[in-house]
Amino acid sequence: MKMNMTINQLPTLTWNFLKLNSVNIDEEVALNNRGNLNVEDIPAGMTVERDGKLLANVKTGMGPALDEMMDERNVETLVVRSRAGAIIEKPLILRYSLGEGDGTLRRQEIIAEEGSELTVIMDYSAGRHESGFFGIQTKLYAKAGAVIHIVKTNLLGDKYLHFDAIGAEAEDDGVIDVTQLELGGGRNYVGLEADLRGRKSSYNGNVGYLQRKGQLLDMNYYIRHLGRKSNCELNVKGALDDDAVKNFRGTIDLVHGAKGAVGHELEDTLLLSKNVHNNTLPIILCDEDDVEGTHGASIGRLSEDVLFYMRSRGISEKAAEVLMTKAKLNSVQRLINDEGTVGRIQKYIEEAFGER
């Protein structure tokens, strides 16, 4: 299939020389839908149906081009739903296993009915050095007072092209909680939009990443505060090694009328090699006065102070780099309420550093 489309476009444009306004994808991918989805036992209070498509109006951060492509190809949509009022502790695990040469498009919708709470872990895996294409779209809808936790782990092969389009909406007091670990994949494009429509609705985002030789992580986050007292916390942390490239676009949009809204974003990037390339563009759009918006970014290698402390305990520079990278990933992976998934992540990280 020939792909020619613009994705991950910024909600507001800036200088073209930065090359961050959008990404143009122009390439041929082989689609064979060989990727295998394994749905482990479905927790009580949840239903999983194939081929619904209820959230057509929810926009993702990757842009409409991917929706169009999926519509054209009639990509099936998996719908996960919680029963109203059900507080479901046990996570639903959607395990996508891909192999060499697989080319797969998928979409899924997760709907939390009023007052319910659910967790879905989406584990995207392939062999360590395998190549292929995996494009997935996930739409989330939290009804009044509902809480959606989703966990995404990218353990794809390091020659994979990966699209992850996420769109979310929350009604009054609805919570969208997204934990993401971006470890595998070759070229990874992640686009997330969350529309906080409801009063006191909130978005909680935690991203941890480690990008190494030949890897690209291109992120576009767009959090729109529409509801009064809506709240956003977006934390992105990780490390770049070898010749890895990372682009982070994070936009907090405090829309007119969102009185009392608070949006925070924080980025913390550890650079481990002189050949890395880091682009950070944290945007705040503010059209309301009774709001608070902040962002912070810290980019660089280990500071002299950190290094001296580590060394004074006998830890060498190389070991300190590994330790601090793990610390960043740990603080994200500990949010995951599933031992099996955490174990797989840890194994992946250990192997990655084993190769270093």
Add this chain to the structure above:
Amino acid sequence: MAGKRSQVKDIDRSIYDFRYKEDGFYKVDEGLTEDIVKQISKEKHDPEWMTEFRLRSLEIYNELKVPDWGPDISGLNMNDIVTYVRPNTNMKAKWEDVPDDIKNTFDRLGIPEAERTSLAGVGAQYDSELVYHNVKDEVLKQGVVYTDMESALRDHEDLVRTHFMKLVPPSDHKFAALHGAVWSGGSFVYVPAGVKVEIPLQSYFRLNAPGAGQFEHTLIIVEEGADLHFIEGCSAPKYNVANLHAGCVELYVGKNARLRYSTIENWSKNMYNLNTKRAICEEGASMEWVSGSFGSHVSYLYPTTILKGDNSHMQFNGITFAGKGQNLDTGAKVIQIGKNTSTVIDTKSISKDGGVSTYRSSVTVNKEAKNAKASVSCASLMLDDISRSDTVPAMDIKTDDCDIGHEAKIGRISDEAIFYLMSRGISESEAKAMIVSGFADPVAKELPLEYAVEMNNLINLEMEGAIG
């Protein structure tokens, strides 16, 4: 989404009416032609290379597009750009036609009568030569060249030729190309090695030639170990019937030299201010920008610093105040190339009465840079819920050998702070004005006292009536 308020409906039409009341514009139907540029060049007695430079710039101008990002400039008549370039120079407006808000501001700022008419473009040229004659004499003794661009082109042709639009090439963007084609007026300063200029120099030439405030070129060369503080503009609103400003500032800071470049810009609120400023720092050089943006209808202004030399440093302190009918897109750019370079950017912006302010910046650390440090901090204050404030900072980092920190904050004046001040007997409007002054203080502190006072007056003026 950004820029949706950039089309401001309720701008005082009288400003435009004023322009169209006058007939006798140098009216040309098609766009800017070679003949017009040649004519400008001839009138200015350019050397041949400058004529060629202008014509080349014109070609580039015709090829480039207007920016597809940033505030809306569709109010500029790009098809008839010539009306901005060649207003009838014999035009004399009447003092009665000058909008009341401008006259009022002159009053409030205590601008002398003679200068008012000049600033409003309706009186005789304000004879700034007299005022600054002594200053010029004094620095001349130190070997400093301090003159207007036309004289510099005549008397220091080699220096101008080797530096003119080398930092900001006409290909940079459409308005840089326009500038290259039609530039006129401006200041030239050359500070020889080791010379420390004690008094701040000012760009007074802006007042001397009609239309010179529109496409003026500022070229400053500070040689090794020298030190200069240059001040551009003043707090008085500069009124100009042709409402496009596409100036260009090029600053060359030599080894271990220091240049401080301060600006308080208060163009009348019909102005499209598309100005380009750029500095390059050699080894150990230090570039300090102090920038206050208060005027204009639309501004695109991002002073850029190239930290080429090892151990070079740049500091940027800026404040932007966007009021009614204003869309001010301001910030800074830096490119860190040398070893041990450092950047400190600290900006404040204030939005009020439907004004839109955008902080836009980029920090680029090149691959060959070693031990680069950058600290960026921007704070925005929203004074009401009909205004807008956006923050768009980019960091493009191509090496690990760096330490980059960034923080930004947008919000309003806290109710607690106002309550605290009111509990001490201060009225609400005074309390707000005090807090805004305090917010602007880090920038005011960087200015010479008389300018800081003027800036404060300007803030108080902008604050008045609208809130409380």
Add this chain to the structure above:
Amino acid sequence: MSLLDVRNLSVSVEDLEILHGIDLKINKGETHVLMGPNGAGKSTLGYALMGNPGYSITGGQIYFNGLEISNDSADKRAKAGMFLSFQNPLEVPGISLSSFIRNAIVQKTGESIKYSEFKKELKKNMELLSFDDSYKDRDLNVGFSGGEKKKAEILQMLMLKPSLAILDETDSGLDVDAVRTVSKGVEEYQKNQDGALLIITHSTRILESLHVDYTHVLVKGKLITTGDSSLVDEINEHGFERFM
């Protein structure tokens, strides 16, 4: 052969010389106290001994176990058996106190240790320091109070078993109970690990329950005088005035 032998050491910070020609010998198992008024350069000596790159040696040498270490990085010095407790230790979100210590032990010794043994020893030392067990699973120093940070430093000292520990103002900012607890840890190190100590302090509270062999007074970057433990009492009574 002395454990630590500092010869005519001068140290600069950003081109400003802070220490001027320090001579100091510390033998195995000895406890030395370094006192002096604020700004005398006490912490500078601690940092220079441990090899903080911000502190450059402009003259003289440092020998440890007979080998010159003046140009060694801090991790080499730590592996050789030196330890410095920091006034403001590092906070690391994402790494627990116990896993940090285990990491450091593995790095220092180059060998892995049995988890059960490690756990047992950690528990013992935490009990000694009246350090609540839950802290071992908390992120290193994150949200720790001043006292808890000091305890975490002493805990690391006990676990890493250096042959020379430099304690930089370990008693500052602590209440009486906390000082007593920290002293207990230091005592344990003195007795059971036969460790040498250089205690940097400007007060004397931490010294009350400890055996002290030598006391040095540092004023304006120079060691003015050296005596036994009675010098501590004298300073306690009369301050530093007679040395200034």
